[in-house]
Amino acid sequence: MTQNVQVSDSYWLQTAPGGAPRPALAEDLDVDVAVIGAGVAGLSAAWELTRAGRSVAVLEAGRVAAGVTGYTSAKLTVLHTLVYDRLRRTRGPEGARLYARSQSEAIEHAAGIVAELGIDCDWETRDAYTYVRDPGGVDELRAEAAAAEEAGLPASFVTETGLPFPVAGAVKVTGQAQFHPVKYLLALAADLEARGGRIFEGTTVQGLDEGEPCRVRTEAGATVTARDVVVATHYPIFDRALLFARLSPRRELVVAGTVEADRDVDGMYITPEENTRSVRTAPLADAGRRLLVVTGEHFTPGTGDTRERFARLAAWADEHFPGVERTHAWA
Structure with a gap:
């Protein structure tokens, strides 16, 4: 990867498979539930409601899955850097167990949907790791691994990983998942519509009257009357x-960028060090290669030079994964 980073989609x-945009809402509509936002939260809620027999309208200002969900790193894991030891200390062991259970059941549910609908979304079962390279962080990781195991997760402290560089230690949780989030959501949207749900793209919501029933007003002047409203905007x-x-x-x-499959x-993987670094791969059509995805440089928008941050991230990838040909860069 060179450090001259050209930002792409x-x-x-x-x-993701293409398709014509869905029409905007052009007239008033009555439904059981209006869902505002067609990302992973909104479409998941809408699909469950439609499956339960509710009439549902999804209102999306842009296109399905083209917001935050379309730019995620697309990992499904209960391991969120360092959280379980803190939960155990601040919310008690039961609080940590409830958090772990909720995250585990969500992944299991998503896997069940993929199997039920036969979704081709590059679903892969993978182990998740939070690692450090600084020996000074090992005690914190040991505590995290113990807390995660106590919370009921298949967690352990390890010192060996599949990364091409040594680590001082890592929390490992087995049986997690990664997928192609846009392919997943487009399949969910198609099944939702097959069950009678409706999705309107290019439909900006401007007002909400919380009455009985509720009324959602769009920029174009249409009104959706619904008993319930789910606001699933970022x-x-x-x-x-x-x-x-x-x-x-x-x-x-x-x-x-692309990498040989044997690499x-x-x-x-994720580390809180170096202003966060996250690494995973994804399958490609060429079975001999995979896509290496490196994430990091978290910051508050409007602070600092984004080009410099991209250059630092690309330099880190160059150093640790030499010879990878970059194909994409996004925020």
């Missing part, structure tokens, strides 16, 4: 709880 959006567009005062935007950068890192 995400790999997930570029390689940022809460109706800020009844003044969340804007507590929310802080965060962005991370991604560089990706696969055989897992999903």
Whole structure:
């Protein structure tokens, strides 16, 4: 990878099956539930509701899965860097167990949907690792591994990984997953529509009246009347709880390129060191190669030079995975 980073669309959006845009909502509509936002949260909720027999309308300002979900690193894991030891200390062992159970059941449920619908979304079972290279972080990882195991997860402390460089230690959790999020959501959307649900793209919501029933108003002047409304936008567009005062935007950068299949890192990795570094691979049509996905450089949008951050991330990838031909870079 060279450090002259040319930003592209995400790999997930570029390689998802195409299709004509769905029409915008042009007239008033009555449904049981209106869902605002067609990312992984909104479409998952809408699919479950449609499956339960509710009439559902999904309103999306852009296109399905083309927001935050289309730019994710696409890992499904209960291991979120360092969380279980902190939960055990602040919420008690039962709090940590409940968190672990909720995350595990979510992954199992997604795997069940993939199997039920026969979704071709590059689903792979992989082990997840949180690692450190600094020996000073080992005690914290040992505590994290013990807390995660106590919470009921298949977790352990290890010193060997599939990374091409040594680590001082890592928390390993087996049986996690990675997938192609846009292929997954497009299949979910198609099944939702086959069950009678409706999806409207290019439909910006501007107002919500929380009555009985609720009324959702769009920029084009249409009104959706619904008993219930699910707001599944990345940022809460109706800020009844003044969340804007507590929310802080965060962005991370991604560089990706092809690597020989025998150089696969055989897992999903993240470290809190070096301003975060996350590594995974994804399958490619060429069975002899895989896509290496490197994420990091988290920052608050509007602070610092994004080009410099991309250059640092690309340089890190160059150093640790020499010879990889970069094909994508996104935020």
